Amino acid sequence: MENDLSRLAQSLVRIDSRSRLSNIPVADRIEAELDGFEIEQLDYTDAGGAAKRVLVAHRGGPGGLALSGHMDTVPDTGWADDPWSGRIADGILHGLGSVDMKGPVAACIMAAKASARATLILTTDEETTKEGARAIAARSQLARRAELKGIVVAEPTHLHPVRGHRAHIAFTATAEGVQAHSSTGLGTNANWALIPFLAEAKAMFERLRNDPSLQDTAYEPPFSDFNLVIDNHGTAVNVTVAKATARIKFRYSRRIDPTPVVEAMRAAARANGVHLEEAYEGTPPELPEDHPLIRRAAEISGKAPRTAPYGTDASELQAIAPCVVLGPGGIETAHTPHEHVALGDLAQAVAIFQRMLSA
Known part of the structure; x- marks a missing residue:
């Protein structure tokens, strides 16, 4: 065998x-x-x-x-x-x-x-x-x-x-810009809209690692995963970014209520003009x-x-x-x-x- x-x-x-x-x-x-x-x-x-x-x-x-x-x-x-x-x-x-x-x-x-x-x-x-x-x-x-x-x-x-x-919620945040040769001043770089949203996401990352109410000591590590990947979709450095995407995977255990994290990400997206999508797997x-x-x-x-x-x-x-x-x-x-x-x-x-x- x-x-x-x-x-x-x-x-x-x-x-x-x-x-x-x-x-x-x-x-x-x-x-x-x-x-x-x-x-x-x-x-x-x-x-x-x-x-x-x-x-x-x-x-x-x-x-x-x-x-x-x-x-x-x-x-x-x-x-x-x-x-x-x-x-x-x-x-x-x-x-x-x-x-x-x-x-x-x-x-x-x-x-x-x-x-x-x-x-x-x-x-x-x-x-x-x-x-x-x-x-x-x-x-x-x-x-x-x-x-x-x-x-x-x-x-x-x-x-x-x-x-x-743990199970996860996948957040996809998208900011839109206007593509142009970056030297002309005619474009709009989507990263500048995405960055303020990311600053609030970074604050949530730090809160998850420091707030005991969002941690589960039955797990190692006790804090939830909140992993970020950023994508400019192949844009060259001399081109203004027409689309900037941030993907965040938030993993949480059964004891953790994900609502505060979801609401914070929604509020950050609204405040910064970023489109937010959420994908849920099972509990x-x-x-x-x-x-x-x-x-x-x-x-x-x-x-x-x-x-x-x-x-x-x-x-x-x-x-x-x-x-x-x-x-x-x-x-x-x-x-x-x-x-x-x-x-x-x-x-x-x-x-x-x-x-x-x-x-």
Whole structure:
């Protein structure tokens, strides 16, 4: 099985499935592994026009657990080596998506194939919009027929059960200008309108880090993420900026009321003539330590449950069944140009996932 596991993980890494691209080649490769499963395909087209496919696969009777992972990856920013090499050296699988999360997806598939009753929930667009998970939560008949008691989201956690994590609100602030040669004085640079809004956003960033009423000590770090990315859409330095965009990802846990942050961003946009859009994912998932799914995961993994500062598809999939996040490898190399996962960790995950499915 370990050879089959490494070959499958390697083959998935070698397929480019960055979120802006179609993931159907990955979905086809996965379907080829699932002989004997009933498979439900749910297709959609993303906002950029890419064809997407999510899968639900099931065999055995109802009332069991599902294993879940996503097929998309982040962009290949910063990679000097081939991101899709799937290189294996000294028992380590290297490549974009190796730990986040094609290696864990391969472990899920191998565990499901070795189990009499198993459900697989395989999404895409987890790294961007969570649209794939939402499609399954809203449309999957097979997931409902499976009458799932719980879902194991196999994101990398060093095989520690994660009982809760943050969800996000994505703010997109846009300022408009007039494009012209900057020497003529005829243009209007949109950055000058965006900067006052950003000053207020910076004040919120600092408040989140210093105001105990907006922090949750059950998480590390206790303060919410408020990450800013600015885009001038390729404008040259001798051209006035016609469009300036700021994107902010605000992550918050279940205990935190996001209303003060949302209202502050809306007020800042109104005051500075900036157009603001808001995109919400599901509410932050969080289960108590004594929840049966969390107790089972802790007993089988031999590790105490914890919380995590990031987000996963659990924010959407919790609409189907309670979720625990539990997977091989660590988040430390995810989203970096040296992403990797140990094959031994993947094999250990297969064993744990099999026990979860059979418990």
